[in-house]
Amino acid sequence: MQYKDYYKMLGVARDASQEQIKRAYRKLARKYHPDVSKEPNAEVRFKEINEANEVLRDPQKRSAYDALGSNWRAGDDFRPPPGADAYRDFNFNSGQAGDFSDFFSSIFGRAFGGEGREAKRQRGGDHSIKLTISLEDAFQGATRQIKVEVPEHGAQGQPSQRSKTLNVRIPAGVTQGRQIRLTGQGSPGRHSGPAGDLYLEIDLEPHAHFTPEGKDIQLRLPIAPWEAALGATIRVPTLGGSVSVKVPSGSQSGKKLRLKGRGLPGSPAGDEIVVLEIVAPPANTETAREFYRQMAEKLAFNPRAHLGI
Structure with a gap:
């Protein structure tokens, strides 16, 4: 695999300030954006500058990259040095994460779950449970305290259950089978991904009249x-x-x-x-x-x- 010089990709010096990196990225992003650029290699260049910016825009990630050494040159063969795993605990939020290079994955792979660029931030799962209420509650609205068991992954990735108590507001006028969405109350996300949602499906008790x-x-x-x-x-x-x-x-x-x-x-x-x-x-x-x-x-x-x- 070849070493990638992110500074050279953005056209800035290794001691460039964060403001200089930001300006350089914006200028190049406008020039090579595939939707507007007429450059023959626009898509490839756009991916490269996004990858470079993803690393250099954050001081902590930039420091991890710089720690590899300054003697590498673009095109040289590269193998991660001993201890490089210490740099794989960052979270990358770019929408272009799936297009990052093998070089990027070899350094920051654990940011996507320890499996290189294929494993990204993962949204937690949605879950649905039935909530039985009286017809009077459906007519007037009510507040209920419920206890739910939400599946999640433990520290080592093994499945587990998490119990939590929620106060739920039932709006007046809910009908049989209606779902109430509780945003972020589903399973936790993985690799700093957002939590899923919990859906309460209304089940009306039989009424005497x-x-x-x-x-x-x-x-x-x-x-x-x-x-x-x-x-x-x-x-x-x-x-x-x-x-x-x-x-x-x-x-x-x-x-x-x-x-x-x-x-x-x-x-x-x-x-x-x-x-x-x-x-x-x-x-x-x-x-x-x-x-x-x-x-x-x-x-x-x-x-x-x-x-x-």
Whole structure:
């Protein structure tokens, strides 16, 4: 492998100041940027000056490079001297890291995980867990403290688990299956990479009265036969408290009444769908049985007439 003279690549002296290095890099970057340069070797030169700048712009990295010695010349054969591993603990954030040379990797390889330029800063993994809440919490919003186990890599790279407790704000109006993203709460990154994210998938507990359907909620509402036949104004429960609802005369089981904006909050809010169910009183007394007998005699009613029987 050949030694690379980063100072020569940028056209500066070995004792150049950081400001001189910055100006030289900017000038050359403008000249050789592949998107604008007409130079035949623009892409190669652009990679070289990025690599040189990556090392020389940081005093600590520059010092590690200078410690190799000043007698090397560009084009000479190069082997890392004993102790060069001590220089492989830096983090390089350049987006061009994958294009750095073998010379660069031989000196600073551990900055990418000890595997040369192929191993870069790695973002931590994302994880998803289910968070079960009540429909009332989804309606009002809530704060929950949760304990999660996040996979990570130990000091020697072996897999492990890390337990942590988080206070989570559940916004009003969340629906079944919605994901809440907790940025940076996933697995830690490797080689100084950013942490992943944690996603909380909302799971609504079954409710005694309401069935959620997206932002809408459905309620099956029992009514008496005379309320259905004659019409009535009755109280109906909602997540925000009971309201008065008018049942039209002649209503049948299965008829739906829509209460606008009485579902889960949002823009727009969901609705409450009230499904009427006619419930007949039990014939468990002689008075009740006599009443039903009179109805059978006096009302010409056949609920199966539409079946032709």
